[in-house]
Amino acid sequence: MPKRLLLAVLLIAQTMASMDGSIANIALPAIQRDLGATGATQQLILSAYLLALASLIVTGARLGDLAGHRRAFRWGLALFTAASLACGLAPDPVALVAARAVQGAGAALLIPQVFSLIQHHFQGAARRRAVGLYSMVLALGVALGQLLGGLLVSADLFGLSWRPVFLLNVPVGILLLAVIRRMPPAADAAGPVGRAPARRFDVPGTIALALGMGAFTAPLTLGRESGWPWWSWAALGASAALLAWFLRHQTRAKPPLLDLAVLRPPGMKPGLIACAVVMGCYAAFLFAFTLHVQDDLGWTPLAAGLAFLPYTIGFGTMSLTWARMPERAVRALPVAGPVVMAAVAAAVATGASPWALTPLLALAGAGHAAGYSPLIARLSDLVPPGRASALSALNSTGPLVAQTVAIAAMGGIFLAAGLVWALGATAVVLLAGAGCAAIAQRAGRSSAAAVGVSLGRWTVGLGRLRPGERRDDRGDQDCERHDRGQPQHQLERARPGVEDRVQDRRERGRGDGDRRDRAPDRADVGGAEQARCHARLDGAHGVAGGADGDAEPDRRQSGIDHRPPGDREREREHGAGQQEPGTAAVDQVAEQQRRRGAGDGLR
Known part of the structure; x- marks a missing residue:
């Protein structure tokens, strides 16, 4: 498709x-x-x-x-x-x-x-x-x-x-x-990439969350029309207890119903709060404005619905164009959007003329899109595809709860004190949302940079593996460092004594003219180390067995054999059938690199 x-x-x-x-x-x-x-x-x-x-x-x-x-x-x-x-x-x-x-x-x-x-x-x-x-x-x-x-x-x-x-x-x-x-x-892929999702279902967490959300939403939806009876306050208290237990339970559940690890990236929490604030204030503005034009101005329901057409046009235009803007402008949009919405709410509250409503609503729609779309796109970049469902659940639940709370709160203010107070309170909340967006943007930039560096190192590490090879977490620390793409000097520093032996052998080879037996330079050390990792990743997780394998740890660890060529040849003839495939591959690659280095020295 x-x-x-x-x-x-x-x-x-x-x-x-x-x-x-x-x-x-x-x-x-x-x-x-x-x-x-x-x-x-x-x-x-x-x-x-x-x-x-x-x-x-x-x-x-x-x-x-x-x-x-x-x-x-x-x-x-x-x-x-x-x-x-x-x-x-x-x-x-x-x-x-x-x-x-x-x-x-x-x-x-x-x-x-x-x-x-x-x-x-x-x-x-x-x-x-x-x-x-x-x-x-x-x-x-x-x-x-x-x-x-x-x-x-x-x-x-x-x-x-x-x-x-x-x-x-x-x-x-x-x-x-x-x-x-x-x-x-x-499209049916689920869970972290390359790993099958856990098939168990958190039944206690599901029941607690459903009851908690229902107990939270019901009084906010029905309580205002019923005069806030006693059961509405009891339901809100029960909701707080159930949701608190649910969050605590999710830290122990295996697997959890809601993967709270999605909230760990810097900027994720204030970013989701900012998105929820924008959506909640939009619902409050829509509710109060619709009642105002129908009850106070006498508009028909169809006219009230058509009044929001400029808002729709402004939102749609910004949603389709923000991705093509310069990066600096895109970073400023999540903060500027709520500020623009707050300014429009204040202008409508102070009695804007009907002719001014059309451009104001178009501007408010553009501000709404600027405050939501770029921010949720940036937050989605911080989450791997395996946790997309958790982010989707939070991104759907947060605005839904915010809209319910906003309609209950701002609707009550509108019915009790009028449009001015309702939209004034909405403007204040929008400014607070702009502050959350600013915090999320500042934290998100540093987090995105860290993610980019990690992905770059991971890609470099994969580039050092031959086609068809896979990562092997059972390898030793040197192979893991190669997998993560760490620089060669960190590898040598992780193996104390290897750099010193290489330098001594280079100086000794220059003094006696024995170019064939001189140690390889730093690139050769890295090549031998990489070859050793390749052999391990191909399935050779051991080294040559027996007393001979235990007697020469330096040769196994660094890929450099310090013995005379004759001894090496005799050992290969005597123990070819005893070595594991990974060790034989290491010796063969290391010997080829030493011969290449000797040829370069003769030239």
């Missing part, structure tokens, strides 16, 4: 999953009229999807590691499509709530695989562009959901009222399932 087609499939599926988090908002009045849903049921129709998604998304990422990302993507897409059909055909509110919960479970299995498959199939500049498009659909799915929901409900296609809002996913999902069957089998 061409990579562009693969990327299109992944992004369309991600767009559907992102849109369904908000597309039902516009349809709620029509659902209430058609099915007679109460106020509490309407809340459950909106929150069931979010609760299931937040509770199961980390589990979905782990299932991708176990079953393969392509297979898990197909499962999630099939479940999401079937649940969308059930939503569109729901005969009563209870059935619709249940179908929405299943739809959220399908999205939780689908969403983590999108980022993981991008990590596995794209590298370098292509990965940057793919991550930019991914972040675009991830962020704009909410706005597009409101816009498309308003269009479909207003059109009343075939007299179905609100049902096409969900039924639209069915033909698209079936088409994507047909195309995804052509995805290459390599």
Whole structure:
């Protein structure tokens, strides 16, 4: 499958999953009229999807590691499509709530695989562009959901009222399932490169995380409308205890449900916090602005959805162009983006005119893309493909939790104090996010440099091995140093006495004119040492046995034989059948290098 087609499939599926988090908002009045849903049921129709998604998304990422990302993507897409059909055909509110919960479970299995498959199939500049498009659909799915929901409900296609809002996913999902069957089998690669993933599943961790996320999300989603009853505070306390136990359990679980080692690279933690802040503040801004234009300005739902079209254009333009900018500009974008969003939020809060809203929203969309896309692309470069699923889980869970908290907090401020205070608080949080992005950028540059040096040394070490050879961790320290690509002078320093013996032999050879028996120079020492490593890596992990092998450790360790040529010839004739293949190869290569050095001296 061409990579562009693969990327299109992944992004369309991600767009559907992102849109369904908000597309039902516009349809709620029509659902209430058609099915007679109460106020509490309407809340459950909106929150069931979010609760299931937040509770199961980390589990979905782990299932991708176990079953393969392509297979898990197909499962999630099939479940999401079937649940969308059930939503569109729901005969009563209870059935619709249940179908929405299943739809959220399908999205939780689908969403983590999108980022993981991008990590596995794209590298370098292509990965940057793919991550930019991914972040675009991830962020704009909410706005597009409101816009498309308003269009479909207003059109009343075939007299179905609100049902096409969900039924639209069915033909698209079936088409994507047909195309995804052509995805290459390599897409099922999971776990660290070259190592099969552990097949055990952390059941206690899965239960604790699902209950903890559900207990955290439910009161924030339903508590505000219910007046924050006692059960909401009890659920938040239980959530804190469950999530704390889960994090402690992950340090001991073998294998863990969530690989927390992904947080070790410098800059990873503040970078993920900055991404979550930007996404959460975007959700808060969208929520407050939509209520403002509908309740205070009297706009229709369709007009409120169309009002965010400039935001979409600004976000899309920046997402498609930032990868082509100079490196210095790219490094500045994650900090400048939240600052621009904060400035726009402050301008809208102070009463910007309707004519000024269009350029302001376009600028806010560009700032959103600048604050998210380059930063998550840089963070993905710090993580090997084997941990892409863990980063995907964190990158999906963090913004999801941030959006839930932001809507609950900023929504409460908006309803209690108005637009000015809500957007003012959003601007302050965005400035804090810009500070986290600055810390992540500063730490990420040093970490990226260290990763580049390590990869360079590793590549040099592989270049010293012959084709077909593999790394052998059972070799001694010298072979391991060759594998890591350390300079030759460090090898000689690691073997005390070798450099001194080589220098003494060189001086002795110059004094008596015995060019044939003189020691090889530093390059020859390195060549013999490399040949010894090659022989070990070919499978000869031992040395010549017997008392003779124990009597001459210097010759075994350095690849240099200090005995007269006659003794060497007699030993080869007498013990050719007793030496292991690795030692014979070492002696043959070392002898060829000594003869080459003698010929150079005669010339």
